[in-house]
Amino acid sequence: MSIRKRLFISNAAMIVMPIIIIVFIIFLLSMVYSNGSFIGTHFRQQWQNNDERTVELFNKLQKTASLNQEKFLNKDYFESLSEQLKREHVEVVIRKGNNVLFSSNQHISNGDLPTFGNEGYNPAGARVGEEHYSIRQHDFYFKDGIQGSIFLLDDSASFVKFARTFFPILFGSLILSLVLTNVFLSYIVSRSILRPVRQLSAASEKISSGNLNFTIKSKSKDELGQLIRSFDSMRAQLKESLEVRDKYENNRKEIIANISHDLKTPITSILGYVEGLQDGVANSDDKREQYLDTIRSKATYMNRLIEELALYSKLDVNKLPFHFESVDILAFIKDYLEEINEELIEKDVQISFNAIKGHANVLIDRDKLIRVMENIIFNSVKFMNKRPGKITISIREQENMIKVSVSDNGPGVSQDDLMSIFKRFYRTDPARSTGGSGLGLAIASQIIEAHGGEIWAENMPMEGLRVNFTLKKSEDGNHE
Template identity: 25%
Template sequence: MKRSLLRKLFLNISLVLILAFIVCTLIGKYVLQSYFLQSKLNELQPQMESIAETIGAAGQASTYLLKKGFIIKAYDLNAREMEVFGSSTPSENDLPAGLPRIEDDIRTAIEPYVSEIIGGGQVATITKLDGMDDQSILIGQPIRQGETLIGGLFLIKPISELTSAMRGFMVTFMLAALLALALTLYILYRVIKPMIQPIKLMTSSSEAMAKGNYDVRVPANGYGELGELASSFNILASRLEQNHNAAVKLEQVRRDYVANVTHELRTPLASIRAMSETLGDRMVHDEEEKQRYYYSIQLESHRLHRLIDDMLELSRLQSGSTAFKKSLTSARPIIEKINSRFSILAEDLDIKLSLTDQAWRIPDFFGHGDRVEQVLTILLDNALKYTESEGTVKLDASWDDEIITVSVSDTGQGISEEELPFVFDRFYKSDKSHAGQGTGLGLSLAKEILTLLNETIGVHSSEQGTCFYFTLHRN
């Protein structure tokens, strides 16, 4: 069974509080008792001085203390008891339990202090007297007749009788303290429990994460550092979830990539193998037919070469090992090369290639001329492949003080809205009927090139055709 942090923390704090309560109660009891006895001592000492003065002046005195159970004795200089209280002296039966019952016992108790009092000194103390079971208050006063010392006056009272009055107070004090302790422990439990709750949630959440569930979160409303810990835990969980999703996506991309590469390589290799076997078996005798086979093998080998080149190029770009040095570049030579290269191809395909005046007047831009030419080649080649005969492919541009936008549009069948988000993925071909016309890597290459140039590329399409556009910065 798991040990509960809440239980352990609560028990430990409770134990400390209980021990502190016991120690404080004992100390409080001692302090209160000492204060009470000292107050009593300070209260009795002036009364004893008054009684001693009365005896010195009148020879006799009376006091209510005798009826309260106090032992009061007077002795002359020869240590003989002086009869100074008359009939007010209590009998032995009136003495409280624990006090000396006979004169010898009283003398034994106060004997250590007689010489000090008769010598003219004073005594006021709480001490353990001989022949008594408990500590007692002892007060000794010299008796003077005028300026002459004639004897000493002593008072004895066990503190157990004086402190009996405190017992009721101490019981009340203990009950109040126990109630305060119980209330403190209850409040402590109510405070600790919500503080521990986030830790319990994080424990269960971490166990869930260990099992592969990364979408768990904990409330970040804990106290102080616990709240920060909960927030950090949620950030960690979020990043782990992102990494997990990225890993899953990467694995899926890897599988798709392998499948696409395998598919793209299988088709031309199968064609080359079939045609070479046919020629090798001497099954074709017509010379013109042989040339057609040779030409087809050559086309398929070129396609393989182009596919491998595109794959290597895309791999280099995505690995970050290729760096482009940007400079101020003139657009006019690029447009002239593009027009020269694609005008003949468009004419052979019976497609109208239109370069607008804006395209011819594209201002200088800050970039890489060869790579921009490569992007235009990819977009125009793609547009011509997906445009039917008698269609139109247009190269246009617009700009402001900062950015040039170059667009390549066609009048082909367009791309469906569902397929638009995937047109820049590797090996993606929106028109499956044209699967043999390209490698499916051109648009991916174009996007990687423009990304490395810190430019953007986009597409919009409709039933009237498709338009690809990208940006070039002038500065």
């Protein structure tokens, strides 16, 4: 539930709850006059029972006022009336003019009573001291023409007494309900808001102190829950970006260290041979030719190292453009092998090509894939430890991919090295640091990944190493 809906419901509850309680109070009061509840029934029964007694007594007093007014001047009559009133628990007052002829309650004075002309029943009645009475009044005239009134006062059936008993309880319940509703809803709403705020505050403090190794979670689907998930996503992305930055920084340091190491040896050799030429150590044409050949070889190695480093750097940051086209991979590799065949023969290396029949079109960048083949094949030639060396190229179909494998009969590599040979500057034998840049297979890996394929290596069952890579078929690359 969203915060907006939550606040709306909370505010609505603040209004609805008092209305419900007020309606409940009105319902209770209406039950006083109904027959369907305990309170109403009890009150009404008590009222009806009192009515039966008081109406009978009141009718007798009315009859006396009409037929035998002299009794109102008789003390014996008043004494018998007082005894009866004690049993009935009601009060009677007889007034003549402004004078009270008889009052069963000495605390009731003429000023507490209604004036002449208010004959009837008044449930609210009069208040005498701390007591409220319902009043029945009968007005008449004495034989001498003076106004007279009979009052029957009943405190047990007083509506005011009932109201004084129950209204404070109902009013207190109303106030208590309002307070508890307010406190409860405020606690629920504030907790649902403050808890994620505290989470975000604690997470911000951790980030400001450089700690990103934590997670914050929220099961809530409201705006704050979404904010927490976005904040944690931002934290994860920040952590990842810092890790990438550190990785690239370490890579940069490693590259600089490797470049320094790989360039130092040939530069030292070049300087040594140049000094030999300057000092006249090479005192014959053959020796000078030998020195110059060595200098040229070292310079060529340095130039190739720099070219491969530049190429790898562009591949690493995706700055090298690729021009893909649909090419028959069988004809492409066959043409390339014909180009390098003489060079391999000079190195006493035999090469063979095993392929599927027909043709299989793949999406490749011709120049980049030639670089891949060259790096893999001549890496095998470089580490070939027997003569004649043998290299076999094979091609197989794998669903929507074409698998190319380059196998040799060299020494292979250890199982641990199989996972590392595609890393930059990695050499299985550090003692052969001048034998290559250590970037050949790393460049091949980057190019194959840019083609959407995979590259991996495996040792042959008997001896040698096999390097495999896959290429995507083009739409018209079905084998025929």
